[in-house]
Each structure stands twice: as C-alpha cells, then as structure tokens.
Amino acid sequence: MQAAAQLSSGSPKSRRTTEKGGNPYALAEDVALLAALPIAAAIIEQSDTEGFVATASNQRFSDLVTRTSAAAFAWDKGCRVPSEGPFTLLLYEFFSGINPTGELDFIDGDGVSAHYFRVKLAPLPRMASGKLRCLLSVVDRTVEVQAERALRAEMLRDSLTGLPNRLSFTESIESLEGVHDDEIEHAVLVVDMLRFSRINESMGTLAGDELLITFARRLILTLRAGDILARTGGNEFGVLVSLRRGVEDALKAAERIQEVMTTPFKISDLEIRVDCAVGVALMQPGQDPEELFRSAQFAVKQAKQAGKPQVYEPREASAARRRFSIETELRRALDKDQLRLFYQPLIDLKTGKVSGFEALARWTHEDRGEISPNEFIPVAEESGLILQLGRWAMHKASQTLADWDSKIGQQLPLYVGVNLSAIQVARDDIAGMVSSALKSSGISGDRLTLELTESSIVQDPGRATRVFDALKALDATVAMDDFGTGYSSLAYLQRLPIDVLKIDRSFVSGMMVDPDSVAIVRAVLSLADALGMSTTAEGIETVELATTLAALGCSSGQGYYFAKPLEAEAALEYWASRNRG
Incomplete structure (x- = not known):
C-alpha cells in the first residue's frame, strides 16, 4: 500500500x-x-x-x-x-x-x-x-x-440479582435448537417463590429485594455445570438443566431446589421460612422456547395445588385450553342470549302435586353441542362471568313465572328456585338484583326461592348474614343447597334466616343400600323440624325413594323419577297435568 x-x-x-x-x-x-x-x-x-x-x-x-x-x-x-x-x-x-x-x-x-x-x-x-x-x-x-454490546448485555441482565433475565433465558433455550445429542435432553424448571407479595407488603420493598437476592444465591447452589439460572419475573426464576436420565434428573433438580430453601432466611433480624413451587417442562424437538416456558409455568400452577413439584402434562394443558375456550364462547353466548333456562319440578311428597320449579341453565353450542353445566358453571365462576349469568337467570326465571300467570289468567300457586353462587354473594348486589327482577316481572318476592351453598356462608359469614336479611326483607324464601356436603357450622342454621334445607343427592341416592345414608337423612330431617325449616330431597330416581322420604317426613323432592328439567312451555304443561283435579 x-x-x-x-x-x-x-x-x-x-x-x-x-x-x-x-x-x-x-x-x-x-x-x-x-x-x-x-x-x-x-x-x-x-x-x-x-x-x-x-x-x-x-x-x-x-x-x-x-x-x-x-x-x-x-x-x-x-x-x-x-x-x-x-x-x-x-x-x-x-x-x-x-x-x-x-x-x-x-x-x-x-x-x-x-x-x-x-x-x-x-x-x-x-x-x-x-x-x-x-x-x-x-x-x-x-x-x-x-456500545451496542454493552447495551445488549444490560438488556439481558436482571438489575437486582445480576442474573440473566427472561429474554436472555429464552435465547439460551433457542441456542439449543441446533444441538443434537441422543444422550442429553433438556428441561426448563420454573421456580415460584410463594407468599412473596405478603412478605413484600409487610416488611417493605427493601427487605423484599434482599430476600430475592438471597433466594437467587441459594438457587445458584443447586446448579450443576452447564445449568442456566435466570430471573424471569418478579418472584419467579427459570432454570435450564441438561438431563441424562430424563425426567428423573429434572425432578431431582427440583428436590435440590426445595431442599436448599428449607433453612429459614434471615431478613432484618427476622427468620422467614420461604416455600417455593417448582414446575417442570421437558424440551421437545422443534419446540418454541416461549411455549416450553409457558408449559413450565402451567406446571407451577399445578405444583401450588399439589404441594410438590409437577411435570407438565399436555392433557392437563389441553383441558385448561378448553376451559379458556369455553370462557370465550360463554361470554359470547351470554352477549347473544344463546343460553336457555330449563325448569325441574319440585314435588310436594305428601300430595304429589307440583309446588315449584328449580331454574337450571342449559347451553347448546352451535358447534360443540350440549355443554354440561358441570363444565361451564365452574368456568363462569372462575372467570367472573357468573355475575352476568346469575343476573340473566334471575330475570329470566322471574319473567317466565309472570308469563305463566298471564297464560293461565291467574297467579299460579308456584314458586321458582334460582341458584346463587358463592362468587355472586361475595361480589354482587344480590338484593338489588332480586329487587330489579321482581320489579321488571311484576311478581312478589314470596314466589322466589334463592338457593345458596354452604360455601357462600363459610367464606364470609358477615356478608352472608346481610345478604340473607336483605332477601328476607323482599319476602323471598332462602334455601341452603347441597346441605351436608360443606363445612357450615350448626350455629349458622340457628342464626341465619334459612327456610329450606336441600338434602344432597349423594345421601338420597344411597338410602336404599346404605344404612349410614338413611341415618344422615333422618338426622337432617329431625334438625330441620327442630329449627322450623322445610326440606327438599334431591336426586329421587325411584318410587321407593319417593315413598321412603315421604314416610320420613321430607317436605318435597325432585329427581328424574318425577321429571327431567323441562323447557318453559313443557314445564307449565307438566304442572297442569300433575295438578289437575
């Protein structure tokens, strides 16, 4: 040159x-x-x-x-x-x-x-x-x-613990895609520190940061050569581990993590025991890193419920995706008024006449067909859609009863029972909802029976008491549904204005073969009689059950022996045929 x-x-x-x-x-x-x-x-x-x-x-x-x-x-x-x-x-x-x-x-x-x-x-x-x-x-x-490299290094590092962050962790997983070794597999472990928000709120953010740093240092002690640890969320950490013996190695890594956390943490002169939940997801060929990480996060949720490390199962995830899909479809169905109310007759066991109906939500999806209430009601409760569903059912049932009166030309000697979930009792204005339904339909409160489960009482007894009192002020009847399956105290029965005890079908169906079931039903009937309450037996499937319950003094019953849930028009016809003469 x-x-x-x-x-x-x-x-x-x-x-x-x-x-x-x-x-x-x-x-x-x-x-x-x-x-x-x-x-x-x-x-x-x-x-x-x-x-x-x-x-x-x-x-x-x-x-x-x-x-x-x-x-x-x-x-x-x-x-x-x-x-x-x-x-x-x-x-x-x-x-x-x-x-x-x-x-x-x-x-x-x-x-x-x-x-x-x-x-x-x-x-x-x-x-x-x-x-x-x-x-x-x-x-x-x-x-x-x-400068670009320094900035990128900063972007890939968690500023508090100095560990790689979520982005860096994902890139580490991506780097394994081109590596093929028949003897070595890989897995992602997600470690979630339990109760961290409570510790952070009670002791302050500085103490919370100190706990996170110490927690991260202990996690480092569990790593083997080649393992990668990252802080992937507020109180969440990810570990990328290599496996020579498949899922066994992954579970042993989870055990090591939980073992090092057994020693209490000393924070601000306090000794704090910190538990963690560990979810495991095994890496599959060609799997998207984000999908792998989300699988491990899903396993963490299961680990929290099970109390021990859990390995991601595709079937469980498929069920979760179905629940999410049902939530989306249910929201759309409620907006388009695609659900229907069916009515199951409640029979007076002494006279054999229809005294009322229980309103039950039914959903026929245009593509999936009939979706069981046992599937969509829990989804509605988990997602909060139960508030919208409950209001719809209350207004629909009240209006149906008013329509029956109009069609017959007189006020019928009938009541309609509507179920209320614990979520509604905790989050909705129940009295306001019932009052609105009564006003719009023009029926009186004594023609509505509101059925609540024991769990709605146990969760917040004070609020339940206020709700019960407000319903009684509207002249509505209050029934405790599925009595005997929950954890309610007998003191609630004495203190709350409950009118009806509904005996759960699990006790009724076993009466003809199980002496203990008979004894439980007898006890419930005696208790109700002593407290001045009436009783309704669920799940009556045979004439023998109906006869036995009537002989024991049960007030009313419902079940397939009498009739399955019916559409509104068929329910009115059933009442007319059963009560004729």
Whole structure:
C-alpha cells in the first residue's frame, strides 16, 4: 500500500499517465475530494487487465491499511485488490448493479482488542475512457459496536440479582435448537417463590429485594455445570438443566431446589421460612422456547395445588385450553342470549302435586353441542362471568313465572328456585338484583326461592348474614343447597334466616343400600323440624325413594323419577297435568 500512500500526497497538478504506462497516478480533483473527507477513503477503478485498482487515497486510509491485518485489505504494492475474497466480490456486485448499496463489514483482531469496520461504496462519474470507478470509504464502528454490546448485555441482565433475565433465558433455550445429542435432553424448571407479595407488603420493598437476592444465591447452589439460572419475573426464576436420565434428573433438580430453601432466611433480624413451587417442562424437538416456558409455568400452577413439584402434562394443558375456550364462547353466548333456562319440578311428597320449579341453565353450542353445566358453571365462576349469568337467570326465571300467570289468567300457586353462587354473594348486589327482577316481572318476592351453598356462608359469614336479611326483607324464601356436603357450622342454621334445607343427592341416592345414608337423612330431617325449616330431597330416581322420604317426613323432592328439567312451555304443561283435579 506504499503506492497508495504516495498517491495521497500527490500534487493537485499531477495528471494520470496513459493506460499503457504501468502504475496509475491520481487526478488532482480526486486528491482534493479525498483530502476533504473526514474518514478513511480511496478511489477504486475497474481495470481491464488488473481487476480493481486504488488510484488515489487519503492519509487516513493509508494509516488504516498500515495498521490493520484484515484480509479485506491484503492489497499488493501496486494498489491492486486481490482477485478473490469478499471485498472483490462486493466490487463486482456493485459495479454490475447486483448490490447497489455496496456495504461490507469486517473485523480486525480477536476478543476485546478487535476492531470493527464497515466499508461503503459510492458511484463516481466514469472516466473519459469509460472505465467505472467508485468512492470507497471505511468507517471505524468499534466504539459503536462496543456500545451496542454493552447495551445488549444490560438488556439481558436482571438489575437486582445480576442474573440473566427472561429474554436472555429464552435465547439460551433457542441456542439449543441446533444441538443434537441422543444422550442429553433438556428441561426448563420454573421456580415460584410463594407468599412473596405478603412478605413484600409487610416488611417493605427493601427487605423484599434482599430476600430475592438471597433466594437467587441459594438457587445458584443447586446448579450443576452447564445449568442456566435466570430471573424471569418478579418472584419467579427459570432454570435450564441438561438431563441424562430424563425426567428423573429434572425432578431431582427440583428436590435440590426445595431442599436448599428449607433453612429459614434471615431478613432484618427476622427468620422467614420461604416455600417455593417448582414446575417442570421437558424440551421437545422443534419446540418454541416461549411455549416450553409457558408449559413450565402451567406446571407451577399445578405444583401450588399439589404441594410438590409437577411435570407438565399436555392433557392437563389441553383441558385448561378448553376451559379458556369455553370462557370465550360463554361470554359470547351470554352477549347473544344463546343460553336457555330449563325448569325441574319440585314435588310436594305428601300430595304429589307440583309446588315449584328449580331454574337450571342449559347451553347448546352451535358447534360443540350440549355443554354440561358441570363444565361451564365452574368456568363462569372462575372467570367472573357468573355475575352476568346469575343476573340473566334471575330475570329470566322471574319473567317466565309472570308469563305463566298471564297464560293461565291467574297467579299460579308456584314458586321458582334460582341458584346463587358463592362468587355472586361475595361480589354482587344480590338484593338489588332480586329487587330489579321482581320489579321488571311484576311478581312478589314470596314466589322466589334463592338457593345458596354452604360455601357462600363459610367464606364470609358477615356478608352472608346481610345478604340473607336483605332477601328476607323482599319476602323471598332462602334455601341452603347441597346441605351436608360443606363445612357450615350448626350455629349458622340457628342464626341465619334459612327456610329450606336441600338434602344432597349423594345421601338420597344411597338410602336404599346404605344404612349410614338413611341415618344422615333422618338426622337432617329431625334438625330441620327442630329449627322450623322445610326440606327438599334431591336426586329421587325411584318410587321407593319417593315413598321412603315421604314416610320420613321430607317436605318435597325432585329427581328424574318425577321429571327431567323441562323447557318453559313443557314445564307449565307438566304442572297442569300433575295438578289437575
């Protein structure tokens, strides 16, 4: 490159020699152009016989060529570009129009001492001889690249614990996609610190941060060579482990994690015991890293319920996805009024006549067909849609009873029972909802029976008492549904204004074969009689059950022996046929 250096200092008055005359010389205007540029630059000309030649360069370019060892600048002393290599290919593509941007990055050196450069080409007017030429400039990007790397390293690091963060953890999983080893598998463990929010709220964020740092240090103690630990959320950590014995190794890693957490943490002169839930997901070939991580998170939820580490099971996830799908479809069905109320007759066991009906929600999906209430009611409660569903059922049942009165031409001696969930009692204005339904339908409160489970009382006895009192103020009847299956205290029966005890079907169905079931039913009936309550037996399937319950003094019953839940019109016809005469 000595010739290039000599050209850069040539006189503006110098002129190019003829093409037959060996080495080219710089034109005065080229030298002036290069001298004005603040970066390393040279002018490259395409030669018929010598390929590509640098006809002029500035001092910065000469200094760069002198100190760099990069192969891109392995030019001979005649300033000729090598006949092969990436730089030569770039020039060919640039002059031929294949690569009009004309850019090439290259590195000089290794490790921390490496320098990063970018070569750019720009077209120049042709020579009078028609030869093509371009301006080559070299930008030193070392500082820029180092800054980008520092910024990226900061982006991939958790500032509190110094561990890799969620993004870095995902990239670590992605890096395994091209690694194939029949003996080694991989798994992701998600570790969730339990009760962290309570600790954070009671002791303050500084103590919470200290706990997170200490927790992370203990997790590091459980790692083996090659394992990767990251903080993937507020109180959530991810561990990428290699497995030689499949799921057994993953579960042992989870056991190690739980074992190191058994020793209490000392935070601000307090000893705190911290439990954790661990979910495991085994990596499958071609699996998306985010999907793998979400699978481990799903396993964590199961681990919290089970109280021990859990391995992700696709079937469980499929059921969860179905529940989520049902939630979406149920919301749409409620908005479009696609659910229906069916009515199951409640029979007076002494007279055999219909005394009322229990309103039951039914859902026939246009694609999935009949969806059981045992499936969509829990989804409604979990998602909060039970509030909308409950209000719809209350208004629909009240209006149906009013429609029956209108059709017969008189007020019927009937009541309708409507179920209330514990979620409604806890979160909704029950009295306001019932009052609105009564007002819009025009029926009186004594024709509604509100059925509540024991769980709605146990969760918040004070609120349940207020709800019961408000319902009684509307003259509504209050029934405790599924009595005997919950955990209610007998004191509630004495203190709360409950009118009816409904005996759960699990006791009724076993009466003919299980003496204990008979004893329980007898006890419930005696208790109700002592407290001045009436009783309703659920799940009466045979005439023997109906006769036995009537003999024991049960007030009313319902079940398939009498009738299945009926649509509104069929229910009215059933009442008319049963109560005729």
